[in-house]
Amino acid sequence: MKRALALLLALIMAFGLLAGCGSKPADGGQDAAPDAAADWDGTITIVQSSDIIGWDPCASADVNTKNCMKNLLNRTFETDENLKAIPIMVESFEQLDDLNWTFTLKEGIKFFDGTPCTANDVKFSVMRARETSSSGKSLYGPIEEFNVVDDRTFTIKTANVYNSLPTALSNTSGAVLSQAWVEKADAGECTWEDVMKNGATGRYYLGEHVIGDHVTLIANENYFDYDTDGAKNKELIFKVIPEATTRTIMVQTGEADVNVNFDTVAMAECQADPNVQVIQHESSRIDLLILNTASEAFADKRVRQAVAFAVNREDCLSVGAEGYGAVCYSSLSPSTEGYVDNPAGYKYDVEKAKALMAEAGVTSLDVKAAVKTDAEERIMQVVQANLKEIGINLTFNRVDNTVLTELMANNEYDMCMNAYAHYQDPELFYGRYLGTTGIGANNYAHYQSAEADAAIAAAATTDAAVRQASLEKLCTIICEDVPWVGLYTEELYCLARAGVKGVNMNLETTYWYHTICY
Amino acid sequence: MVKYALKRLLYMIPVTIGVIFVVYLIMYLTPGDPVALLLGPDATPELIEETRAALGISDPFFVQFFNYVINLFTGHFGTSWYTGNDVSLRLFSAIPYTLILTILALALALIISIPMGVIAAVRQNRPADYAVSLFAICGVSAPTFWVGIMLILLFSVYMGILPSAGVDSWESYILPSITMSFNLLASITRTQRSSMLEVLRADYIRTAKAKGVSNRVAVYYHALRNAIIPSITVAGINFGTLMGGSVAIETVFAVPGVGRLLSDSIKIHDTPTVIGCMVFTAITVSIVNLIVDMLYAAIDPRIKAQYLKGGKKS
Numbered sequence: 001m002k003r004a005l006a007l008l009l010a011l012i013m014a015f016g017l018l019a020g021c022g023s024k025p026a027d028g029g030q031d032a033a034p035d036a037a038a039d040w041d042g043t044i045t046i047v048q049s050s051d052i053i054g055w056d057p058c059a060s061a062d063v064n065t066k067n068c069m070k071n072l073l074n075r076t077f078e079t080d081e082n083l084k085a086i087p088i089m090v091e092s093f094e095q096l097d098d099l100n101w102t103f104t105l106k107e108g109i110k111f112f113d114g115t116p117c118t119a120n121d122v123k124f125s126v127m128r129a130r131e132t133s134s135s136g137k138s139l140y141g142p143i144e145e146f147n148v149v150d151d152r153t154f155t156i157k158t159a160n161v162y163n164s165l166p167t168a169l170s171n172t173s174g175a176v177l178s179q180a181w182v183e184k185a186d187a188g189e190c191t192w193e194d195v196m197k198n199g200a201t202g203r204y205y206l207g208e209h210v211i212g213d214h215v216t217l218i219a220n221e222n223y224f225d226y227d228t229d230g231a232k233n234k235e236l237i238f239k240v241i242p243e244a245t246t247r248t249i250m251v252q253t254g255e256a257d258v259n260v261n262f263d264t265v266a267m268a269e270c271q272a273d274p275n276v277q278v279i280q281h282e283s284s285r286i287d288l289l290i291l292n293t294a295s296e297a298f299a300d301k302r303v304r305q306a307v308a309f310a311v312n313r314e315d316c317l318s319v320g321a322e323g324y325g326a327v328c329y330s331s332l333s334p335s336t337e338g339y340v341d342n343p344a345g346y347k348y349d350v351e352k353a354k355a356l357m358a359e360a361g362v363t364s365l366d367v368k369a370a371v372k373t374d375a376e377e378r379i380m381q382v383v384q385a386n387l388k389e390i391g392i393n394l395t396f397n398r399v400d401n402t403v404l405t406e407l408m409a410n411n412e413y414d415m416c417m418n419a420y421a422h423y424q425d426p427e428l429f430y431g432r433y434l435g436t437t438g439i440g441a442n443n444y445a446h447y448q449s450a451e452a453d454a455a456i457a458a459a460a461t462t463d464a465a466v467r468q469a470s471l472e473k474l475c476t477i478i479c480e481d482v483p484w485v486g487l488y489t490e491e492l493y494c495l496a497r498a499g500v501k502g503v504n505m506n507l508e509t510t511y512w513y514h515t516i517c518y
Numbered sequence: 519m520v521k522y523a524l525k526r527l528l529y530m531i532p533v534t535i536g537v538i539f540v541v542y543l544i545m546y547l548t549p550g551d552p553v554a555l556l557l558g559p560d561a562t563p564e565l566i567e568e569t570r571a572a573l574g575i576s577d578p579f580f581v582q583f584f585n586y587v588i589n590l591f592t593g594h595f596g597t598s599w600y601t602g603n604d605v606s607l608r609l610f611s612a613i614p615y616t617l618i619l620t621i622l623a624l625a626l627a628l629i630i631s632i633p634m635g636v637i638a639a640v641r642q643n644r645p646a647d648y649a650v651s652l653f654a655i656c657g658v659s660a661p662t663f664w665v666g667i668m669l670i671l672l673f674s675v676y677m678g679i680l681p682s683a684g685v686d687s688w689e690s691y692i693l694p695s696i697t698m699s700f701n702l703l704a705s706i707t708r709t710q711r712s713s714m715l716e717v718l719r720a721d722y723i724r725t726a727k728a729k730g731v732s733n734r735v736a737v738y739y740h741a742l743r744n745a746i747i748p749s750i751t752v753a754g755i756n757f758g759t760l761m762g763g764s765v766a767i768e769t770v771f772a773v774p775g776v777g778r779l780l781s782d783s784i785k786i787h788d789t790p791t792v793i794g795c796m797v798f799t800a801i802t803v804s805i806v807n808l809i810v811d812m813l814y815a816a817i818d819p820r821i822k823a824q825y826l827k828g829g830k831k832s
Contacts, residue, residue, distance in 0.1 A: 050782075051774075054601045061557065134557040134565055211611050212774025213685060239684060241772040242782075245667060246683045253674050253682055400550035441563065 037499050037518040042234030044500075044516045047241045047250050049261040051212055055192035056185070057175045058133035063509060066172045067260070068238050071217055071513055072202040073175030076103065076122060077166045081506045083284075083335075085166035088229075089117075089176060089201070091152075098161045098462055099144075105152040109224045111178045112205045113198040119154040124179040126169070133173040138432075140168065161460045163467070176201060203231045203514045214239045219514075231514040232502060251276055251495050258503060258516060259495040264324050270495055279494045281505035284335035285421040286328055287320060289383065289485040294446035295414040297367045302360040304482035308346045310353035310390045311383055317488040319378040324491050330475065331484040333420070335507050338459070338471020344479045353390045362391070369396035369415035370407060376417040379487065408444040416444060419490075421508055430456045430474060434483065445483035452477045519815065523808060530804045535587060537800040538793055542583050545789040552599050552787035573599050586793065595797070596790035600783075605794040608779060613798070615685055616768070616775035620760040622691055623698035624753060631703045632749060635710025639718060639745075640737060650707060657704025666697040666770040683772035694771040698764055702756050710749045717745040743817060750817070754810030758803030 052068055053060040060066070070078075077085040087093060093103040109117040123146050129136030130143065142165075145157040158165065168174070181199025184190045196206035203223050207216035215238040219231035239256060241247045244263035250256040252273060262270075262278070270278050291298040291307065298304050313327035328334065329342040357363070367387070371377045377398060384394040394415075399407060407413055420433070432438040435456050436448050452474060459470035478484065496503050502515035553569045570576045574585065589596060595605035638650035673693060674682035681690045717723065718741055726736050761776070768778040776795055783791035815822040 054603070056602075059602065134562070137562060137565060210774070211608055212778065213772075239772070240774070241683055242769045242778065243683075243772070246670065246770055246772060249670055249675055249682045253678065255674075255681060255683070400548075403549050403551060403554075405554065406551070 040518040043237060044233045044235070044258065044513070045237045045239060045256040046258045046260055046513065046516075047239045047247045047256040048259075049240075049242055049244070049247070051240045052209065052215055052238070055196050055206075055209075057172045057177070058129050058136060061135065064261070067509060067511065067513075068215060068217075069172055069175070070202075070511070071204045071236060072196050072200050072206060073172065073177070074109075074201045075170050075172070075175050076105075077170040079167065079170050079506065079511075081504065083167075083507055085164075085170050087166075088225075089122075093166070095462070099158050101156045101158075101165060102149075103154055103156070105154075106224060107152070109201055110222065111181070111199055111201055112220065112222075113178070113181075114222075115178065115180070116151070117176060117178070117201050118151040119148045120151075121179050122154060122176050123148050124182070125176045126174045128182065129171075129173040135171060136173040139171050140174065161462055163460075163462060203229075204236060207235070212240060229514075232517040233514070236513055236516075248495060251497060254497065257497050257500055260509075262493045262495040264322050264493060267322075267324070267493075275498050277496050277498050277500070279496060279503050279505060281492045281494075282335070282507065283325075283421070283490045283492045284333050284507035285419050285490050286333035287316075287379070287417065287419045287487045287490065288331065289487065290408075290416050290418055290444045291483055291485065292408065292411065292414050292416075292444070292446055293448070293481075293483050294411055297365055297414040300360045300362070301481060302356045303362055303365070304485075305344070305480075306353040306356035306360070306390055307387065307392070308344070308482050308485045309349045309356065310386050310392075311485060311487070312348045312386055313487050314348070315382045315386075316379045319382055320375045321488065321490050324493070325488045326491075327488045328486040331478045331482065331486045332475050333486075333489055335489075336471075336475070338468060338475050340472050340475045340479070342479070343476040344482075346479075350386075350389050357390050357392075365392045367392055367394045367414045368412075369394055369417075370399045370404060370413040371396050371417055372399060372404060379417065404444070405441065408446075409440045411446070418444065430459075434478060447481070447483035449477060449481060452481070519812075523812070526804075526808045526811075530801060533804055534797055534800055537796055538587060538590070539583065541793050541796045542586065542789065543579070545787065545792060546579050546582070548787065550787050552789070556600055556786075575599075586790075590797065595794040598783075598788055598791050600786050600788045600791075605790050608791065609776070609794045609798060612774055612776045612779045615773050616761060616777065618691060619695055619698055619764075619767070619773060619775065620757060622695035623702060623760065624757055626695060626699040627703040627706055628749075628753060630699075631706035632710055632746065635707045635749070636714055636737065636742065636745075638707070638711040639714035642715060647711075650711065654704040654707045654711075657700050658708070660700065661766075662697055662701055662764065663766040663770060665700050666693070666767055669693045669697055670770070683770075685773055690771075694767050694773055697771070698760065698767050702753075702760075705756070706749050706752050709752045710745065713748045714741060714745040717741045720744075747814060747817060750810060750813055754806050754813075758799075758806040761799065761802040761806070 048064045050062065050064045053062045053065045055069070057069055057073055074089050076087070076089045078088045080086050089105055089109055091104045091106045093101065095101050105117070105119060105122070111117055126140055126143070127146060130140035142158045142160060142162045143156055144159045147155045149155060156165065162168075177195060178199035181190070181195045185192050185195050193206060193209060201224070203220055204217035205220050207218045209215045217236040217238075219234050220226070221230070223230045241250060244261070244265065247256070247259045247261060248263065248266045248270065251259045252270070252275060254275070267278065270276050289307070289311070291304050293299065293304070313329070317323060317325050317327055329346040330340065332339055334341070369380055371380050380394070380396045384396070387394050404416060408416060432442050434443060434445070434447050434452060436453055439446055439448065455470050455474035455477060459467050459474065461467050492505055492509070494503055494505060499518050500516060502517050504512040504515060553566050553573070553575065557565060557569060574582060577585070586596060595609060597603065598605055598608065601608070634650050634653075638647045641647050670682045670693060673680040680692055681687065682693075684690050718737070723736055723741055726740055727733070731740070765777040765781040767773070768775045769781065776798065780792060780795040783795065
C-alpha cells in the first residue's frame with residue numbers, strides 16, 4: 001500500500017511540474033493571432049499591477065496612475081520617444097530671452113462638457129499644481145509670472161534660466177483642467193471622477209472606474225486633433241492584475257492585449273509563444289550604490305574609487321535584473337544629458353582596488369549598508385563578497401523605502417542602493433541629488449563639491465554649447481569623486497498580443513496608449 | 519437564548535476596540551512614513567510636514583487612537599491617507615466580492631467534504647479511506663498560491679475554458695472559489711472523518727444497531743447529527759477568516775476583495791484602511807461565531823436545552 005501511495009504522490013507531483021513548466025498552450029485556449037485583427041471590436045485591454053490611486057493629477061506620484069491619466073488629460077506639451085517635449089495644445093511658442101516665454105494655444109480646444117478651454121484654464125491648472133503637488137512645486141517653482149494675454153495666448157517669466165520649461169509643462173501635475181469643474185471638486189460639489197468625465201480635454205473621457213478591478217476610458221471623438229492625433233481604438237480598459245504570472249497569462253490567453261508591467265521571469269516562455277510579442281526598449285534608469293561621503297568609512301575618495309573597481313557589475317546585473325540590461329561604469333545614466341562614458345576608466349579590477357586601499361592606508365574597514373527590495377538584497381550580497389576581497393566587511397539591513405531618506409540624512413548608514421531614471425530637468429535633478437542644497441534630503445551621499453556646484457550652476461544657460469560642456473564636466477567630476485557607483489542600466493519590456501500595433505515605449509515607460517490597435 | 523445572543527453582541531464592542539488598539543499600535547510602531555510614500559521623492563520637507571498635519575499623523579498616538587474610535591462609533595471609518603477617499607466606500611465595494619467567493623468556497627467544501635469524511639470513517643482502513651486521507655493531506659499541505667496558478671494553467675491556458683482572472687462574469691468565480699475551498703475542504707474532511715469515527719463507536723449507535731436499525735439510518739440519521747458539530751465549528755471559524763479575505767487567492771485571481779485591499783493598504787502604510795478592514799473582520803468573525811453557537815443548539819437538543827434553562831454555555 002505504501003508503495004502505491006508513493007507512486008500516486010509521484011504522479012501528482014509530476015503532473016504539477018509538467019503543468020507549471022510547460023510553455024506550449026493548447027489550441028483551444030488561444031485565439032489565433034492573425035484572426036485577432038479581423039475580430040477586433042475596437043477595445044484594447046491593458047493589464048497593470050496596481051489600481052488608479054485617485055483622479056486628481058496633483059495628488060499622486062504613482063506611475064500607473066499617471067500613465068492612465070495621461071489619456072484623459074492634455075498637457076500643453078507631451079514628451080515623445082526621446083523624452084523631448086513636443087507641443088500638443090500649443091500652436092506656437094517662443095523663448096523670447098533667457099527668462100521670458102510666450103505660448104499660443106490651438107484653436108477649438110474644448111472640454112468634454114463642450115465649454116472652450118482657454119489660457120485662463122492653463123494658468124489655473126499650472127499654478128494649482130505649483131501650490132498643491134509635490135512635483136508641481138519643484139517643476140513650476142521657477143515660474144515668477146504667468147500672464148494671460150487673451151483666450152489663446154499666455155506668457156511665462158521664470159526667476160532664472162529654465163530651458164526645460166516645455167518639458168516641465170508636460171508633467172501630469174500640470175495637466176489642463178476646467179477651472180469651473182476643479183473648483184466644484186475642491187468644494188466637494190462633485191467628485192474627481194466627474195471632472196474626468198466633463199472637465200478635461202484628452203483623447204479619452206472616463207467611462208467607469210470599478211475600484212480595485214478596472215477603469216474604462218472611451219475615445220473622445222470631439223478631440224480637437226481627432227483626425228490626425230486622436231484615439232486609434234474605441235475603448236481602453238485598464239485591468240488591475242497584481243500578480244505578475246496572471247498578467248502574462250492573460251495576454252497569452254487573449255483576455256488582455258497589452259501587459260505594461262511585464263515581469264522578465266516569463267521572458268523565455270513568451271519569446272517562444274507565437275501568440276504574443278515582447279517589446280523592448282532601453283531605459284534611462286540606472287541602478288547604483290550610493291556611498292555616504294560624510295561617513296568615516298567613505299570620507300576618503302580613494303576608498304570610494306576602490307569600491308568602484310572592486311564591484312563585479314556583470315554579477316550585479318545577473319542577480320539584480322536577470323541579465324536584462326547593460327553594465328555601466330559611469331555614475332550617471334547614458335541617456336542623461338552631458339553623459340561621458342566612463343571618464344575615470346573603471347572596470348572590474350580587484351588588484352587596482354587593493355592598491356587604492358593601500359594608498360589610502362586602509363587595511364580593514366567595517367561598512368554598514370541599507371537595502372529596500374529583494375533585488376537590492378541580492379545585489380548587496382554580490383557587493384558584500386566583492387568588497388571582502390579588498391578588506392571591506394560589509395553588513396546590511398533591509399529598511400523600508402519610506403525611511404531611507406531619514407536614515408541616510410542621519411548618517412545611520414555608510415551605503416545604500418537606489419535607482420534613478422531620466423529627470424525632467426537635469427539642472428534641477430543634479431542640484432537636489434548631488435548638490436550641496438540636497439544634503440539632508442535627496443542627496444543621500446552627503447556629497448559636497450564646490451566644483452560640482454559650480455558646474456550645475458553653469459549648466460543653467462540658454463547657450464547650448466556651454467550647457468553641454470558644463471554637464472559633461474559635472475559627469476566627469478561625479479565619476480571621479482564617486483559618491484555614486486553606477487552598476488547597470490535596466491531595459492524596459494512590455495508584452496502584447498501578436499498583431500497588436502502602436503505600442504510606444506520611451507526611456508521611462510510605455511506611453512501613448514491611444515495609438516494601440518490591431 | 520435571545521439574552522445570550524444580545525450579551526454576545528455587546529461583547530463585540532470591547533473586542534472591536536481591542537482590535538483597533540492593537541492594529542493602530544502595530545501600524546504606529548511600524549517603520550516607514552506614509553506621507554513620504556504618498557508625495558514621492560520630489561516632496562519638500564515643508565510639504566511633508568503640512569500633509570502630516572493635515573492627516574493628523576503628527577498627533578500623539580493616544581490622540582490619534584481616541585479620535586479614530588470616536589469617529590468609528592459615529593459611523594465614520596475615516597479617510598484613506600493614500601487615496602483621500604472614504605474608507606467605508608472602498609471597504610463596502612470590496613466586501614461583495616469576498617462574500618461571494620467565501621460562500622461559494624464554503625458551500626463547495628461542505629458539499630464535498632462531509633460525504634467524503636463519512637465515507638472515510640465508515641470504510642476505515644480500506645482503499646476509500648486511504649484515498650480520502652491522501653487527498654486531505656495534499657489539500658492541507660498544498661499552498662493556495664500554487665494551487666491557484668496550477669488551476670489557471672490547466673483550465674485557462676491549456677483548456678481555454680475559464681477566465682484566468684478578474685470578476686467580469688460568473689465563470690470568473692469558479693477557479694478562485696475552487697482554490698479557496700481546496701484547503702478548507704481538506705480540513706473539514708479530516709475533522710468529519712475523526713468525529714464520525716468517534717461517534718460510530720458510541721454506545722447509542724451500537725444500541726440502535728442492536729435494536730435492528732439499518733446501518734444507513736444509524737450512520738446518516740443518528741451518527742451524522744452528532745458527528746457534524748465539529749465540522750460546523752471548523753467551517754464557521756474558516757468562514758470568518760475567509761471573510762477577512764484571502765490575500766493569496768485574491769491576488770492571483772485579481773479579485774478586488776477585502777484581503778487584497780488589506781494587503782495593498784499595509785504595503786502603503788494606509789492605517790485607516792488597514793483598521794477598517796480589521797474592524798470588519800473582527801465583527802464578522804464575532805457574528806459568525808455567534809451564529810455557529812446558535813446552530814449547535816439547532817442541531818443538538820442537549821445544547822438547546824441548556825439555552826432554554828438559561829444554563830451557562832461552556
